Amino acid sequence: MSPSSAAAPTPEAALFCAPSPAPSMKIRPAAASDLAAICRLADEINLQHHRALPHIFAANGAADRDRAFWAGLLDAPGGALLLAESGGEVSAFIALSLLELTLPFLRPRRICRVTTLVVTAAERGQGQGSALLAAAEDWARRHSADEIRLEVKDFNQAALNFYLRRGLEPQSRILGKRLDQAPAPHSDQDEPKG
Numbered sequence: 001m002s003p004s005s006a007a008a009p010t011p012e013a014a015l016f017c018a019p020s021p022a023p024s025m026k027i028r029p030a031a032a033s034d035l036a037a038i039c040r041l042a043d044e045i046n047l048q049h050h051r052a053l054p055h056i057f058a059a060n061g062a063a064d065r066d067r068a069f070w071a072g073l074l075d076a077p078g079g080a081l082l083l084a085e086s087g088g089e090v091s092a093f094i095a096l097s098l099l100e101l102t103l104p105f106l107r108p109r110r111i112c113r114v115t116t117l118v119v120t121a122a123e124r125g126q127g128q129g130s131a132l133l134a135a136a137e138d139w140a141r142r143h144s145a146d147e148i149r150l151e152v153k154d155f156n157q158a159a160l161n162f163y164l165r166r167g168l169e170p171q172s173r174i175l176g177k178r179l180d181q182a183p184a185p186h187s188d189q190d191e192p193k194g
Contacts, residue, residue: 024086025085025086025127025128026084027132028082028083029081029082029083030083036064038083039065039067039070041090042066042070042118044120046060046066047060048156049153073095079095079096079097079098080096080139081094081096082094082135084131086123086128092119092128092132093118093132094114094132095115096139096140098112098113098140110143110144110145110146111146111148111149112143112145112147113148113149114136114148117129117133117159149171150168
């Protein structure tokens, strides 16, 4: 689509079209016309996760296997899908969703959850991830979030270090145990003391 034929940005979209750290980079909301690029990037991060955790992450399928999933996030209430463009090409995206925590034993909190952040391998280290995370924080503040949260798999130390350098702090650990394998021997002596 040529710039002259593009629709005028919505007020919310205009907030994301502000100058970015790199002069040729632009952060903007995703549109349906971006779904092929989003699926390509999602396949890239999925392959990385599948290689490390094949019992959790499915192998990559057809090019548009996940298209309906990502399309559903474009207009999802309480969510956003933001892109980074470099040289006119989509090079990264971040997916966000708002969650209301209202458990009686926790303080009420509105959480902005980063469900996915991916930068194509060829563009890593160029500022797209940082720019998207900053845009996500701005979006979260505008939507009255108290906190931004995300989950990083243990194998992905590069991502963990990226987030730690940007001020995110560990809050918990998710533990899992595969039940499709022989049980590991354990000792009651390893039990935590009350």
